[in-house]
Amino acid sequence: MKKLYLIMTAITVALMSCQPAGTKGQTDLTGNNIIPRPRSVVSTGGSFVLTGRSDIFVMPGSPEEVAVTGSFLAGKLNPSTGLGLEVITDGSKPGKGDILLAIGEAGSGLGDEGYELVITEKVLTLTAEKPAGLFRGIQTIRQLLPPGIEADTIQPGPWAIPTGTIRDWPEYGHRGEMLDVSRHFFGPEDVKRFIDHLALYKMNVLHLHLSDDQGWRIEIKSWPNLTAHGGKTEVGGGEGGYFTQEEYSDIVRYAGERYITIIPEIDMPSHTNAALSSYAELNIGGKATEPYTGTDVGFSTLDTRSETTYKFIDDVVREIAALTPGQYFHIGGDESHSTKIDDYIYFVNRVQDIVLSHGKSVTGWDEIANATLRPGAVVQYWAKAGNAVKGVNQGAKVLMSPCKYAYTDMKYDSTTVLGLSWAAYIEVDDAYNWDPATLVPEISKENIVGVQAPLWAETIETFKDAEYLIFPRLPGYAEIGWTPSDMRSWDEYRVRLAAHGKRMEMLGIGFYRSPLVEWAQPGR
Ligand code: TNX
Numbered sequence: 078m079k080k081l082y083l084i085m086t087a088i089t090v091a092l093m094s095c096q097p098a099g100t101k102g103q104t105d106l107t108g109n110n111i112i113p114r115p116r117s118v119v120s121t122g123g124s125f126v127l128t129g130r131s132d133i134f135v136m137p138g139s140p141e142e143v144a145v146t147g148s149f150l151a152g153k154l155n156p157s158t159g160l161g162l163e164v165i166t167d168g169s170k171p172g173k174g175d176i177l178l179a180i181g182e183a184g185s186g187l188g189d190e191g192y193e194l195v196i197t198e199k200v201l202t203l204t205a206e207k208p209a210g211l212f213r214g215i216q217t218i219r220q221l222l223p224p225g226i227e228a229d230t231i232q233p234g235p236w237a238i239p240t241g242t243i244r245d246w247p248e249y250g251h252r253g254e255m256l257d258v259s260r261h262f263f264g265p266e267d268v269k270r271f272i273d274h275l276a277l278y279k280m281n282v283l284h285l286h287l288s289d290d291q292g293w294r295i296e297i298k299s300w301p302n303l304t305a306h307g308g309k310t311e312v313g314g315g316e317g318g319y320f321t322q323e324e325y326s327d328i329v330r331y332a333g334e335r336y337i338t339i340i341p342e343i344d345m346p347s348h349t350n351a352a353l354s355s356y357a358e359l360n361i362g363g364k365a366t367e368p369y370t371g372t373d374v375g376f377s378t379l380d381t382r383s384e385t386t387y388k389f390i391d392d393v394v395r396e397i398a399a400l401t402p403g404q405y406f407h408i409g410g411d412e413s414h415s416t417k418i419d420d421y422i423y424f425v426n427r428v429q430d431i432v433l434s435h436g437k438s439v440t441g442w443d444e445i446a447n448a449t450l451r452p453g454a455v456v457q458y459w460a461k462a463g464n465a466v467k468g469v470n471q472g473a474k475v476l477m478s479p480c481k482y483a484y485t486d487m488k489y490d491s492t493t494v495l496g497l498s499w500a501a502y503i504e505v506d507d508a509y510n511w512d513p514a515t516l517v518p519e520i521s522k523e524n525i526v527g528v529q530a531p532l533w534a535e536t537i538e539t540f541k542d543a544e545y546l547i548f549p550r551l552p553g554y555a556e557i558g559w560t561p562s563d564m565r566s567w568d569e570y571r572v573r574l575a576a577h578g579k580r581m582e583m584l585g586i587g588f589y590r591s592p593l594v595e596w597a598q599p600g601r
Contacts, residue, residue: 106196106241110576111220112552113279113559115245123198123240127222128174129160136179137168142208145334147178150215154222159231176218177202178211184244190281190336191246194218196238209336210246213279217243220277220580227583249513251476251527252558253282254485254551255342256543257534259289259351260372261311262318267540269331274547274586276335278555283332284340284407284529287320287397290350290369290377294319295341299392300356307351310368312535326400333402340440341397344409345390346416346424350377358385372535375414381424391431398435405455406432411442422448429454446471455526459484462517469519474526477513483554485546486533489589495536496546505591509553509570512562528558541587548581548588549574571595 106120133147147164154162162176171177183193183204192205192214203218205211218238225232256263256271263271272283287294293307296319308319320328329339349359350369357365361380369377379386398406408428413421425448429439438453439445446456446468456468457476465475477483480500487503488496501507508530514522530550537543552574556565571594578596581588590596 103237104239106239106243108239109221110573111217112573112577113556114564114570114573115217115243116561116564117244118241120239120241125196125198125201125238125240126174127154127158127160127162127236130172131160131174131176132163132165134169134171134175134177135164135166136177139178139180140208143178143180143211146208146211146215149212149334150176150218153219154226156230157226157228157232158234158236160236171200173199175200179204180206180208180211182206186246187244188246191244192217194243196240196242198240201238212336216277216279217245224579224583227580247279247559248561249525249527249558251282251529252280252555253284253527253529254280254547254554255284255286255478255529255531257286257289257532258294259286259292260534261315261538262292262294263540263543264318265320265324265328268328270540272332272335272337274551275337278552279559280555281336282338282340282529284342284531286342286344288343288351289348292317293351293355295325295397296321297393297396298322299396300389302355303352307355310351310370312370312372313538314370315538322396322400329401338403339401340403340405340407341401342407342409343393343397344411345428346379346381346421347375347377347413348409348411349379353377353379356389359389375412378413378416379424381416381420387427387431390428394431394435398437404438405440406435406437408432408439408441408445410445411459413444418447440476443468446473457529458517459531465517466519469524475520475524476526476529477516478529478531479511479516482507482511483528483530484533485530485550486536489591495542497533497536503550504593505549505553505574506567506593508550509557510567511557513557514562528554530554544586545589548586549577549591549594552577
């Protein structure tokens, strides 16, 4: 096998000699196009090259996860380079052209997700304090290689990386996106593809909006009609769908291998028509509603004064919490326009206690700050800054999802066919040009856990459509969450983003070619 790679390398090297040598990108590490922008980059002016002799070495004594991360890297590099990198765990020493993965101190301050990449002409050494940091560092290695690295068929090399040192760690601990699988259903394969996109840009949270008026999307064994009936609808009358518990667990596992946490959301007391149409006893008046496939909000409510409702919620939270290793359970709480405010407060207080009783912390849309927040609660700011401030005043932390900047379902401009526009048109510069720490004067950085961009799916029927709205805004949200605000500027960012056009193409993403970015011509 290895011999074949050596022959291929010889061909690659022959091809290399036909190309202009020493282009700036191959020897100047500071000329990189990494998104999110790394904290510190020092170039030493040389070049490291992957060859048919390259392998991925895991430092002896590393936790088992490191070899898994090494295999992830091999899985990324081998299809496009054809170099057949293998993961070596036998303690032998790396040689020229090898990659070394190590858990270690590497100075201080890297934290849970930081990493240090030391690239010499001989070896590329990636060190992190925690396995998650190695995984984030691997995304940097991917982005230092030419865009062809993302292809799933063999591409021409050379596979060169400029030498130098990168030290990098995130500004915020929570960087993510939300996917609404309720208005239209997206299956496990789509969700995994989304997780891969988050991983490339070093995001670490996927919030799944699992229930709404139009569909209930996760199997609950003690209330089977939720999916048997409530899972069969979606906006526009399509067939809907749902995740079995096995499928949900598989998504959680897949995300976990990428150091991404799933936050499950069951939206309540409003946005519950799918449940209300599945079980009569959850309704005020005890009569099941009709299924709903429109796009109105705020018309449904659980019966907040019935013990049956709390038995139902206890069962739902217990079953989902048991499948979810992450710390948070999202209780929704938005737009409860048909729930009286006293009933709403009573409800949110009781539901918070149910979540805590199943070992999870509470998160919810900003309206939940009108209730008495329990310790550890996180308020997701989307619409009313006043609500988020109420949360802070109760000692809660805030997750930033301001609808005018971070709503991935908003149109780019008036000509965008997909999406909505009630909050704003969000061009790629608008999506990038805001700072979570200064957006709301009363909310400072210490109160903020991070940034999350929600994708609501009223207008999105296929994952291709979803990708058109997600890209190219996602890399900008990732950078807002990772890179300190004084290192960010649109004029500099747009140049790096342009270089990602080719990378997105290689990944098969049909992204929006914003006129604000000088994309290379397709296919070049
Ligand atoms: C408001 S954002 C909603 C969603 C809609 C979205 C459409 C939020 C917490 N509630 O139910 O899907 O607007 O943009």
